[in-house]
Amino acid sequence: EVQLVESGGGFVQPGGSLRLSCAASGFTFSSYEMNWVRQAPGKGLEWVSYISTSGSVIYYADSVKGRFTISRDNAKNSLYLQMNSLRPEDTAVYFCARDTKFAVAGTYWFDPWGQGTLVTVSS
């Protein structure tokens, strides 16, 4: 069974740091690009970051650029999100999502998703 399990969320003061992890199982992790998506309480989905299979290509949303760092360890089947200089507006559930290629069209979509981990930034 394909599974993604996030961890590392918690309560942190503004300006603080957290490192999120996403443990992958049931598929060849090193063959898939990965993403982080977040959802503020009661709000919609916001794409946060993308990483290629090797980690050599990375993209960030403007809202987190310069503060968040995505990385992966293919030997450990794990995806990470290092979050620094956290702000109250970063409060959200953070999901990891696999970038899955749909062979017929050759396009990529988020499937599956993990269950998410909650990050709360507050003084």
Add this chain to the structure above:
Amino acid sequence: EIVLTQSPATLSLSPGERATLSCRASQSVSSYLAWYQQKPGQAPRLLIYDASNRATGIPARFSGSGSGTDFTLTISSLEPEDFAVYYCQQRSNWPLGTFGPGTKVDIK
């Protein structure tokens, strides 16, 4: 930056009724659009990709249509488990992937 708008914000319907959800892009995204379903406390689930293709295991009552800037998700006959929030997502500028604000389908 491509912006997605979804309408209506909330759709109140009864089981068995037809649901029609709209997603509009600020510029053409070709067919690079997907629909996701999210139930309370759960992760989103991919329903439709490339505007009109159902993902694995998605019932036939879900269908997607459209291209360019205007897209529609139709649920032909609502089942109790279909009451949820639905998001569209565009990836015409892959790997970036912006989402719409969502449409909540609730029980009338």
